[in-house]
Amino acid sequence: MSNIKALPLLEPETGSGPESVAPCCPPLTERPFTAEEAERTARMFKALGDPVRLRLFSAVASHAGGEACVCDISDVGVSQPTVSHHLKKLKEAGLLTSERRGTWVYYRVEPSVLASMGRLLTSE
Amino acid sequence: MSNIKALPLLEPETGSGPESVAPCCPPLTERPFTAEEAERTARMFKALGDPVRLRLFSAVASHAGGEACVCDISDVGVSQPTVSHHLKKLKEAGLLTSERRGTWVYYRVEPSVLASMGRLLTSE
DNA sequence: CATCTATGTTGACACATGTCGAATCAAAGC
C-alpha cells in the first residue's frame, strides 16, 4: 500500500508508522516554499481538504480522552468502508494514529501535528 | 466559472470577490464539525493541498509589500496556464485576491485568512 | 468450532483534478 514515495524526513523509527509528520517547514509567510517543503506540507493540507475527513478528524480531536473508537465517529453520512478509507488516509498523512484494543479500534490525533500546522499559518 | 454552489457565509459585499472567507468555525478540537462547517473549511485546506498552489501561496504571502505579480512567482515548474489555473483556485477558495495594474496582475493574501486558519488548528 | 460484531480491504465506477498547447484577451508602444 505504500505507493507513497518514501520520504525520509523525520526519523523513520517505527517502520510501520505514518509516512510523514509535521515539524518541517517555516511559516508560509517567511519565505517561498521549496518544492520539497511544499510536497510534504501539501500532503497534510490535502488530508484535511475533504469534508468527510475533516469531520472525522475533528471528531477524534475533540473527543473526550483524546481518542475515539471508530464506532463513536462513523456517523458522517457515508458508508462504513468509506469511513475506513478516510481514516486510513488521515493515518498515511501522519495526522492520526490507531490502535486496536479488543474489539474496537481507537484513533487519536498525532500530538505534535496541530501545533505544527498552526505554526505554518501564524505569521506572528 | 462560478460552478461553486454559492455559499452565503460572509457578507458577499463586493459581488465579484471570492466565494468564501475564513472566520467561520471553532477550533477543530472544540467539538465535532458539522457537515456545513466541514464543507466550508475543507475548501480552504483543499486549496492548500496541492504542492504548486502551496508554493504560489507561500510566494505571495512572503513577498515584499504583501503582494506579488504573477511574473514574480510563476517559476514553480509548471506552464504558465497552469500557474494561472492554480491562482484562480486560490482566489475561489478565498485565500488570495487579485488586481490588475497596467500590464501586470498582482495577487495578495486575503488578510484575515491566515489568522483564521491558524485559529482552527490551535487548541490553545 | 460456529457465530456475531466491528473494521479493514478489494474491485469497480463516476467524477474531479492537474497538466499542457492553442487560442484569446488586455494593456502598452510602435
Place this chain on the structure above:
DNA sequence: GCTTTGATTCGACATGTGTCAACATAGATG
C-alpha cells in the same frame, strides 16, 4: 491600426479521488 508581452480561458487528456457493495479479517462469546 499592428505587434509585443503578460495573463487568462479553452479543449483535450491522463491520472487521482470518493464512493459503494461484496468480501475478508480480527476478537469476543457462546
